[in-house]
Amino acid sequence: MKINWSGFSKKTYPERLKMLRDSDLLSHELQENLEKNETLSVAIADQLSENVIGTFSLPFSIVPEVIVNNQAYTVPYVTEEPSVVAAASFACKIINRSGGFSAHVHQRLMIGQVALYQVPDREQACQEILNQKDQLLEIANQAYPSIVKRGGGAREIRVEKVSGQTDFLVVYLHVDTQEAMGANMLNTMLEALKPHLESLSRGQSLMGILSNYATESLVTSSCRIAFHYLSPNKDEARELADKIVLASHFAQADPYRAATHNKGIFNGIDALLIATGNDWRAIEAGAHAYASRDGLYRGLSLWTLDSEKEELIGEMTLPMPIATKGGSIGLNPRVVLSHELLGQPFAKDLAQIIVSMGLAQNFAALKALVGAGIQQGHMKLQAKSLALLAGAKEAEVPKLVDGLIAEKTFNLEKAKSILKELRS
Structure with missing residues (x-):
């Protein structure tokens, strides 16, 4: 069904909900929940965390019609930053005109590690452990048989000598976690392996823990944007494309720029991770480690030109070990709504959507930075925030925003002054 x-x-909140319902994107039950402002109850929150004194709300938005692998998605965003949703929507409109995003999952395995120390002969211990690989994989699977029944389980074991102030022998376990992120699964398997690894290595185990540096859960998304979608002026469009590529090169070369470049990418990724009940801290930690994989912290995306076809090409690869089952995903009504809006995607599909949204956010930021400048796009949204902080009522906000933009002074004192004039 094609949605306009x-x-x-510009619609009111009830009109937006009705449109989602009429477009079969929202069930009647979830529409009622939204209209009642149903959110995470204190009773459930008290089970999820400690010392609970309430719940905390953030704006829940959507980015309509994001095309990934020729399928259109309605993407939920949870963010307090005003420009993020507008930028993502703007970027996706342009990228959709050139066919949308192409994405693929390289592999989906989580990695856990057991660190062994005081190993008398690390070389011999390596060989002993690898000789018992099949038996060790079986022990790991016996520790979590439910994942094996679902088609997942421990797949590989590797061993590395890691030296620093202390010499370690590190055993890495690779596990197919299916639809779960798998932290508890990995940790349970690693605990089961520890005594056997100590016996084989004749050393001591320091810890067994999942790693958030998920290099076996890489996802790539790419897009191609025809120059003429960047600007109706042919020369200006080519100049914008050239500058976006230069901005990408800058983020590859300078870690100060790379940090802000990547923060912009995570404006979109975090908004979708939070909406779908995923651990955004784990994903950020893994992605920042991946950005430093060659010893220099770099921008996560790369933009190039196809001069012959007159297209700008964006590509980004990230570790993206997200989940669609487990944790708090089924407990928070807003998270349930997010998965319904997305069409109940599998974990691999959701991972591809998330990386695509990061690339969209990056494109919007770079186009603004090398074009009119990032501040121009923020002015109206900043003015609206100031109007609300100044105490403007709903009917007063548009006039106060216009006044702030006309004055070109964006601070709370000026907003209060203009509001006072409007009311007098």
Whole structure:
């Protein structure tokens, strides 16, 4: 069903919900929950965390019609930053015109590690452990048989000598976690392996723990954007494409720029991770480690030109070990809604959507930075935030925003002054 999203942002809140319902993107039950402002209850929150004194709300938005692998998705975003949703929507409109995103999952295995120390002969211990690989994999699977029944389980064991202030022998376990992120699964398997590894190595185990540096869960998303979608002026479009590529090179060469470049990518990724109940801290930790994999912290995305076809090409690869089952995913009503809006995707599909949204956010930021400048796009949204902080009522906000933009002074004192004039 083709949905006409034109003017969606101008509709009232009830009109948006009705449109989602009429487009079969929202069940009647979940529509009622939204209208009642149903969110995470204190009773459930008290089971999820300690010392609970309430719950904390953030804006829940959507980015309409994001095309990934020729399928259109309605993407939920949870973010307090005003420009993020607008930027993502703008970027996806342009990218959709050139066919949308192409994405693929390289592999989906989580990695856990057991660190052994005081190993008398690390070389011999390596060989002893590898000689028992099949038996060790079986022990790991016996520790978590339910994942084996679902088609997953321990797949590989490797061993490395790691030296620093202390010499370690590190055993890495690779596990297919299916739809789960798998932290508890990995940790349970590693605990089961520890005594056997101590016996084989004749050393001591320091810890067994999942690694968030998920290099066996890489996902790549790419897009191609025809120059003429960047600007109706041919020369300006080519100049914008050239500058976006230069900005990408800058983020590859300078870690100060790379940090801000990657923060912009995570504006979108985090918004979708939070909406779908995933651990955004784990994903960020793994991605920042991946950005430093060759010893220099670099931008995560790369933009190049196809001059013959007159296209700008964006590509990004990230560790993306997200989940669609487990944890708090089924407990928070807003998370349930997010998965319904997305069409109940499998973990591999959701991972591809998430990386694509990071690339979209990056494109929007770079186009603004090398074009009119990032601040121009933020002005109206900043003015709206100031108007609300100044105490403007809903009917007063548009006039106060216009006044701030006309004055070109963006601070709370000026907003209060203009509001006072409007009311007098």
